[in-house]
Every structure is written in structure tokens, then in C-alpha cells.
Amino acid sequence: MSDTASQPLLRPVRLGALDLPNRVLMAPMTRARATNAELVPTALHVAYYRQRASAGLIVSEGTWVGPDAVGYIHVPGIWTDTQTAAWAQVTDAVHAAGGRIVSQIGHLGALSHPDHLGGRLPVAPSAVNPHEMSYTPDGPKETVTPRALTGAEIAATLDDYRRAAENARRAGFDGLEIHAQGNHFIAQFLNPRLNWRTDAYGGSAENRARLLFDIVETVTDVWGADRVGVKLSPYWRNGTTFTADEELLADYDQLLKRLGDCDLAYLHLVGPDGGADGDDTLTAFGRFRAHYRGSVVANLGFTRESGNDLIARGLADAVSFGAPYIANPDLVERFAQGLPLAEGDRETYYSGGERGYTDYPAAGRP
Numbered sequence: 001m002s003d004t005a006s007q008p009l010l011r012p013v014r015l016g017a018l019d020l021p022n023r024v025l026m027a028p029m030t031r032a033r034a035t036n037a038e039l040v041p042t043a044l045h046v047a048y049y050r051q052r053a054s055a056g057l058i059v060s061e062g063t064w065v066g067p068d069a070v071g072y073i074h075v076p077g078i079w080t081d082t083q084t085a086a087w088a089q090v091t092d093a094v095h096a097a098g099g100r101i102v103s104q105i106g107h108l109g110a111l112s113h114p115d116h117l118g119g120r121l122p123v124a125p126s127a128v129n130p131h132e133m134s135y136t137p138d139g140p141k142e143t144v145t146p147r148a149l150t151g152a153e154i155a156a157t158l159d160d161y162r163r164a165a166e167n168a169r170r171a172g173f174d175g176l177e178i179h180a181q182g183n184h185f186i187a188q189f190l191n192p193r194l195n196w197r198t199d200a201y202g203g204s205a206e207n208r209a210r211l212l213f214d215i216v217e218t219v220t221d222v223w224g225a226d227r228v229g230v231k232l233s234p235y236w237r238n239g240t241t242f243t244a245d246e247e248l249l250a251d252y253d254q255l256l257k258r259l260g261d262c263d264l265a266y267l268h269l270v271g272p273d274g275g276a277d278g279d280d281t282l283t284a285f286g287r288f289r290a291h292y293r294g295s296v297v298a299n300l301g302f303t304r305e306s307g308n309d310l311i312a313r314g315l316a317d318a319v320s321f322g323a324p325y326i327a328n329p330d331l332v333e334r335f336a337q338g339l340p341l342a343e344g345d346r347e348t349y350y351s352g353g354e355r356g357y358t359d360y361p362a363a364g365r366p
Helices: 043-051 081-096 151-170 185-190 210-223 246-262 279-291 304-312 323-327 331-337
Strands: 013-015 018-020 024-026 057-059 101-106 133-136 139-142 175-179 228-232 266-270 296-299 318-321
Touching (some): 024 331, 081 101, 081 151, 101 151, 151 175, 151 210, 175 210, 185 210, 210 228, 210 246, 228 246, 246 279, 266 279, 304 318
Parallel strands (some): 024 318, 057 101, 175 228, 228 266, 266 296, 296 318
Antiparallel strands (some): 013 018
16 A cells, blocks of 8 residues: 555645644654753754654644753753744744644653752642652652642643743744643643642542643633644553553543533544554544544554554544654655655664764665
8 A cells, every 4th residue: 555545644634723734743752852951942953853844743842831840851841932932943944844843832740850940849739759760860760759739830830831832833833732641740630649639620530630621721722722732641551650440541531522622623642552553552542532522643653554544444533653753754755655664773762962863864865
């Protein structure tokens, strides 16, 4: 299946206000190349994203909404004027190459560490240690017990998201994606094992989801809902804190129904771990479709074949690819021509510099 007409992945699609020439999206991926104290994107970021502009849509690496959101080394932010101006160079380059790019914004919450925060404790829904590893400038360290946000601090965090959304508009992005997946800040609020609050942001599943909906309202006030997406991972499993049991999955079912009323551009959903060729993935995206009315972008472990199959079955409108985009900047063209994919060098995923970042050639080039 090598010609464009026979591959659903290569057909145009409209996600909200975003008209895309194909359904091959570049997933957000942290690559740790903002190796400067201000966490500003560099010329390497400009080249990296420009090389991948043939994607139907690029979702930028997750970017911090404020200094208290920081939790990994060398990941850029979007809360300062300098960061915003640097991101404008990225979007200009992508647009000049005929591409489209949205900004993913997020916060690490309890997964951060005092080493990132000038000695301050990370903030979280509750003072509950997630017992995971935090990646600090001195290497991996165990997470600490975070500090529970006050109501006033939640309001200030919403202001951080608004500022990040406004900066993304100023930087020339085509839209915005809210990072709510994995074990990060918003997912911590959704999780009853980490959210022990007794105010309006805790207790029932509806209250635990309040922060997400407040953020959605905040950023759609800046962008309009039809240029905003949300990324969720209902099946995320990690240790004992994040376990996709039936109770939590049922909470996500209801969350998807409620998000369907927000008229978002799309919902970016991570399927079960273990690849995208099995019955578990089809069952999961069937479940998502049953509860969410709106456009779905599927993520995690897809190949050209399984991505085409998922769209052909009507279980997703587009598929995002992460690791394949690292070593294949021309992934769309390789899919269209049925060419083999290059393998990425894992040793350089987060190593900094050009090697393993912008030096992967397109197919047929030395």
C-alpha cells in the first residue's frame, strides 16, 4: 500500500479550524536541546522542526508555562518574552516550509524536584509523594513530598496557562495543545491516589477534573476552542500510583463525554502500552470513540500499517508518531513511497547538540 489514494493516513483532514494535508502528525517529544539558563529555543530547534514540516501537524515538545512548572533539564519554556521570540523563529521556519505547528504547554507538578526550583518544594494537588524518579541536573533522584497548592495558587497557575497561551499566539503557532497526559500536573489532579483535596478541586471525579476544565476555559478564551487540543493517557501505568484500573478508566469515560461538549479541535489520546497492532489498542480506541464526540488523534506505537488500519476502521481521525519522527524527518514521504524507516540512536535522544537531532537525512540523501 504505497500510493497516496489507498492510505487513509495520507488523506487531508480538518481538525477544528486546522486544515491538514495529511493525517500523519508529529507527536510532542522532549529532546533536551534548550541548553541555556533561560530555557530558550535555539537555532537547532528551528532546523529540527523545519525538517519535519511535511507532517500534517507538528505538536511541539511540551513547554513550561512558568518557572514553577519546570521539571526536566534543557526543556524550553514559553513564559518569557525571550522564549516567545525564539519560538516565533521556529514557527516562521515551519510555515515557510509549508507546515503547521501547535504549541504543547504543560507543568510537571509533583514530578519536579527542588533542584529545578531553587530549593523550593514542587507544587501538586496534595502533599502526597508520587514515589517516582525526577530527572534533575545532577541525574535521577527520587521525588519528594510536594506542597499542596492553595486556592489562590491554583488561580495564579491558571494565569500562567493564560500567559503561555497568549505567548503561543504571539509566537505564531497555529494552535495549542494542553498537556494532560502521563504522570504530569493535570493527571495528578485527575488521580484519586494523588489528589486528596477537600475543596472544589478534589473529592469526586468531577471535582478532580475541575482544574483541566478551568485550563481549557482559560486557553480557549485566548485561542477559541477550535484551535485547542487536549492530550490524555487514560491507560497510563507506572508503579502503584498510576494504574489504569476500571474505576479510573470509568472516570475517564465520563471525562471524555464532558470534553465532547467543549468543541475542541481534537482530543489526542494515548492508547495502551505494548504497541498498536493488538486487540487492546482497537478495544481502547473503540471505547474512546464511544464516549468522545469530536476528532480523535491516536498515539503510541503505531506503524504505517496499524495507523492506516485504525483510521480505516473509523476509530481515529489522525495518528501521531513520536519515535519514528526522530530519525525520519520525511516520515510522510516514506509512508507515501513505502520506504523503510531509519532507526534512531537512543544514546542521542537527550544528549544535546546536533548529533541525533538535526543530522538524520531524508530518504535517498547521504
